[in-house]
Amino acid sequence: MVTLIKTIASALVDHPEAIHIREHQENNTLVYTMTVHEDDMGKVIGKEGRIAKSIRSVLYAAATHQQKRVRLDIQDEW
Template identity: 40%
Template structure:
């Protein structure tokens, strides 16, 4: 999973050399923390959070396939979460498919 993030994030930012991705395991929940140059925060988060949501969705699909739980956070320069995950950590049993409202 970390390899996926290490591939995606540096390829969308202007300062790839400043990308830091850390991984911690907390009772079976893999937490990934992404730190980028402050100028790149907008690129990683995207308009209305669309980019980070897409990254989380791809990672979530991989996590379900591997049977693991994950959480991904992006930190700003003060090391505070800049975009909290609105989703609970995903387990294969709790994944819900949402269809667009028409």
């Protein structure tokens, strides 16, 4: 899943080297936290959140195939 998220995000941003993804478990859900360069936040979120929603849709579809619950949080670089 981390590879899937990174592949999608890398195609969208100007600073692909700044993409970091952490994975941790919360109850029954795998939570992925993606951080991107602050200049790339708009590109990853998109107008009215459409790009972020699309990324999450692909992630949910892949997780459903593996019978897992997932969540994707997007943050600017910390």
